[in-house]
Structures are given as structure tokens and as C-alpha cells.
Amino acid sequence: MASLPDSITALIGSLGKLPGIGPRSAERIALYLAQAETGAVKQLAQGILDARDRVRLCEICGALTEASPCALCSDPRRDAGQVCVVERPVDVLSIEKPGTFIGRYHVLGGKLSPLNAIEPGDLRIAELEQRLQREPILELVLALGADVEGDATSFYLAKRLSRPGLKITRIAHGLPAGSGLEFADELTLSRALEGRREFL
Amino acid sequence: MHLAHLRLRDFRNYARLDADFSPGFHLLLGDNAQGKTNILEAIYLIATLRSFRGVGGAQMIRRGQSAYFVGGVVVGRGEHEVKLYWSARERKLSLDGRPVRKLTDYLGVARAVVFCTEDLQLVKGPARSRRRFLDLLLSQTVPAYLALRQRYALALRSRNSLLKQPAPDAVALDGFSRELVSAGESLIRLRAELVRKFSPLATLACQRISNQDEELRLEYRPSVREDFGVELAQSRAQERLYRTTVVGPHRDELQLLLNDCPAAQFGSEGQKRTVAIGLKLGQAEYLTGFHGAPPVLLIDDIMGELDAKRRAGFLPLLELARQSRGQVFMTATEENWPRELGGNLQRWGVREGTLQSQA
Numbered sequence: 401m402a403s404l405p406d407s408i409t410a411l412i413g414s415l416g417k418l419p420g421i422g423p424r425s426a427e428r429i430a431l432y433l434a435q436a437e438t439g440a441v442k443q444l445a446q447g448i449l450d451a452r453d454r455v456r457l458c459e460i461c462g463a464l465t466e467a468s469p470c471a472l473c474s475d476p477r478r479d480a481g482q483v484c485v486v487e488r489p490v491d492v493l494s495i496e497k498p499g500t501f502i503g504r505y506h507v508l509g510g511k512l513s514p515l516n517a518i519e520p521g522d523l524r525i526a527e528l529e530q531r532l533q534r535e536p537i538l539e540l541v542l543a544l545g546a547d548v549e550g551d552a553t554s555f556y557l558a559k560r561l562s563r564p565g566l567k568i569t570r571i572a573h574g575l576p577a578g579s580g581l582e583f584a585d586e587l588t589l590s591r592a593l594e595g596r597r598e599f600l
Numbered sequence: 601m602h603l604a605h606l607r608l609r610d611f612r613n614y615a616r617l618d619a620d621f622s623p624g625f626h627l628l629l630g631d632n633a634q635g636k637t638n639i640l641e642a643i644y645l646i647a648t649l650r651s652f653r654g655v656g657g658a659q660m661i662r663r664g665q666s667a668y669f670v671g672g673v674v675v676g677r678g679e680h681e682v683k684l685y686w687s688a689r690e691r692k693l694s695l696d697g698r699p700v701r702k703l704t705d706y707l708g709v710a711r712a713v714v715f716c717t718e719d720l721q722l723v724k725g726p727a728r729s730r731r732r733f734l735d736l737l738l739s740q741t742v743p744a745y746l747a748l749r750q751r752y753a754l755a756l757r758s759r760n761s762l763l764k765q766p767a768p769d770a771v772a773l774d775g776f777s778r779e780l781v782s783a784g785e786s787l788i789r790l791r792a793e794l795v796r797k798f799s800p801l802a803t804l805a806c807q808r809i810s811n812q813d814e815e816l817r818l819e820y821r822p823s824v825r826e827d828f829g830v831e832l833a834q835s836r837a838q839e840r841l842y843r844t845t846v847v848g849p850h851r852d853e854l855q856l857l858l859n860d861c862p863a864a865q866f867g868s869e870g871q872k873r874t875v876a877i878g879l880k881l882g883q884a885e886y887l888t889g890f891h892g893a894p895p896v897l898l899i900d901d902i903m904g905e906l907d908a909k910r911r912a913g914f915l916p917l918l919e920l921a922r923q924s925r926g927q928v929f930m931t932a933t934e935e936n937w938p939r940e941l942g943g944n945l946q947r948w949g950v951r952e953g954t955l956q957s958q959a
Contacts, residue, residue: 514772
């Protein structure tokens, strides 16, 4: 049986490790790249190298950046009194999208997960404690996911970081804006009911 | 609700099967080991995504093959096409041609209740089998239940994993305790509510099929007596010793009492069987009342083992299924099928993994 050249097999192996790429896609991409124009392939390879070289975590908030501290941390127009705590660097982008949050960020790098052996020491909590001493932070907005681990981590942070003069809040969970009740699942609805607020 | 079409590929001893079923009563006749129960198993799989024989996907693949396919058309409120594919590497479930992302979106498309010899485990088996019975009935009637149950299970596993550590972080443990308590309290409330509504149905069903004056009573005995949070905190010393969570809904018991005595300990074999069938009849009636239409009834070879009185206890349910255009599948060998069910049924011959209509 004819088989693919070794270099292509190796490339398929590497591509297959990427997130969201299965064996079929890996094979298609590898075959495409092996036959594509040299210039385009070089550009892609250089792009990957450059991104890997330049991108790092911001020394203050832990977000992805090329220059540390990142643009958000060094922007004097951002409110230094509010810090939004998120799990992963991409979550910063999600919160930034609506453009309503004007404070700064702190990326934990995950959430407590005993089943995956992720403990408080594995998260950037000590860094957050240092920031609380150094920066004029008045409010921490906990914006972790509403799953079991996200909720447990939020509780952990609220307990450990609590100190006089610091307000700790949790983002609300409830109905997606613009949708009717019939599209919400029961767990979401019951939580939305628990977290109801006085209207006028 | 009924199954209008069943399609099997490499499932158990069926290389390929395509069969159309009308509403009503289907009698699957054949010798032992020809594949009668496998048909019921496939229908139950469509409804619950589990085998009632308590086995995993690998065991349902036809010998020598690497994957099975089970498909069906279910007619209830509207018509739905279900496709299920299982191999060691890949599982696919689609509803009306679209992949199913959340189980809660799928469960409820088809509902089935099975009567089989394994039901005896409900009475004789460990508390886990009775909790699973409650859980199944709740997930068939309360859409949020499954998600809550999964939340509880994750909180429990996380917490137990923390307790295994030499010196668990107390605040992290508290964080997972809160999640455990909040999901657990909902589970306890829903289970208590269910048992209150379900118990009278099981009692009546049992009376109908029992020979003596026996009264079945169901008692929900939650592991938590009053306040989950308080009792969890009080159990810390024990937790430290056993390194696991010792109170909570995962330790609940559903006590089955016959004339106020635990059926598992004091019942005769015949009584235990009566109780098991009573629970299943109750389940079918509860689902019928709740959804306004009976589930598909799957009766696996148990009629032959029952005496006339117990068989007669089935008749009202079967009659109800017939009247409301429901569907019943019953397996039997040629000698022992219950002839009192009359001629109003579709007979099928099952032989070596094939299904033939017998006019």
C-alpha cells in the first residue's frame, strides 16, 4: 500500500494536536500546505513563530499582550478602583466587547478543580493579593463561569480576599437579554428567580 | 406515543433490521437466544440512552463489528427521527438530522418503561438501584432534574477529591460544600415530592397484582434529616476518617415496606417480585398521568412467570395503552404467551436476528 511521505505524516501528527482539528482535517491541511506556494507557507510559519515570540502574559493582569504591562493596565483612563476577575485571557475580550466595563482586569488562569488537581496555588491569586495592597482597588467583580467549579472558586476568592474597604461582587446570572422565557432552561430560570431584584 | 420505525445495524445479533410498527400491541415470539429482548433493548436505548441490562455500548455491538447503529421514528407530539451511533472512538446522537448538544434537549422525545427480570434488583439490590429508579422517573418528568443531578455529582466528586488530600484547603472545601448543599437541597425536595405523589400509585398497582392482603408503602429516607448544611458541617470528623462525603442525597434510601416491614428482608420471593412489578406499573401510570399519554411499554418475558392473578393486574394498563393509541412490545416463547390478551395483536416471529411479521 502506498503511504504518505514521512514529512507529511509528521506534519499531520503535529496538526492533529491542535484544538478543534481531527485526523481528517489534519490530513487535509497537511496535504494542502505541502503543495501550497512556498512564499505563503513561509509567511504562515513566520506568523506562528512571531506570535509565539511576541505574545506573553501581562505581568500585572495576566492577559495576553505583546508589551507588558498591557494596554489595558497602562491606560490611565481605565478606572483603577474596579478590577474584574476572570478565568482565562480570552474572557477579557468577552467582557470588553460590550464596552460597558471601564475598570481593569485580573486573569486567574483557570478555576479551582480538585478533579484536575488545580489548587489555589496554581491560580494567580497571590498576584491578586499583591495588587490589592499596591493598587487603590475598591471593588472586585468576580466574572467566573456559573458552573460548579466557577461558583466554588468565586466563593473561595470572596472569602480569601475579603478585607475592610473592599467591595466584592459577583456578576448576575439569569436570562439572556432579548430572549423570551420559553428559551431559558429551568436551572437558569430558577437562578434568575433567586437573584431577582426590586424593580422600581 | 409510539415507535413507528426501528432500524438496527450491527446491534447485538441483528446485522440489519428495518421494521415498521403501528400503535397497539406487538408480541415478539421466538425461542430463547433468538434476539427478542434485543429489540426491547434498542427501543429502551432510544428512550433513555441506556441499556436496561446495565451494560455499556461495547457490549451491544454485534460480534466481530466495531460499531452499532440504532435509529427510530417516534410519533408523539409531532414526529421525530432519532439516530444513535456508537463505536469505541465515537458516539453520535442526532434528533431530526441535527446533532444533540444537550441531553436535556433530547430526553423526553421518547418515553419507555421496561418490565424485566432485572427489576427484582429494585427490591433486593442496594439503595443505589432505588435511587436510580427515582432519578429516572424524575428526569422523565422534571426537565431541570438532570442538570441538577449532574451539578450535584460534579460537586460531590470535586469535594471527595479534596477530602482525599492530606490537608485539604478549608476554604476551597467550603466552596464546594456550598455547591453540594445548594444542588443537594433541590434534589431532596424533588425526590420527596415525587415519592409523595408516586407512592399511592405503587400501592394500588401492588394491590391489584398481589394474592394476599399486602400493602406496599414507599418511604423516602433522605440521608439528610433537617438541614444539609448543618449536618454536612457536623460530619467533618467522620469525613476526615473516611476521606469522603458521608451525608447527602447520594446516600438516600427509598424504603419499600410491605405491611410496614422492609420488603427486602421480610418478603418472600413472590412478594418481592410483586413489589418490583408494582413499582414499574406505578411508574408507567405516573408517566401516563403526567404526560397525558402512556409511555411505550416493554415487557420482557415476565408474563410467563406470573400466575393468572398477577397477569390480570397488567390488563388495565394494557387496555389504557390500547385506548390511547400507545404501544406495547412483549416478548414470549411460543408456549407461554398470555392468550387472555386476545387476538387484537400483531405477532412477530424472531429467529436468529431477523424479525418476520406473522399475520
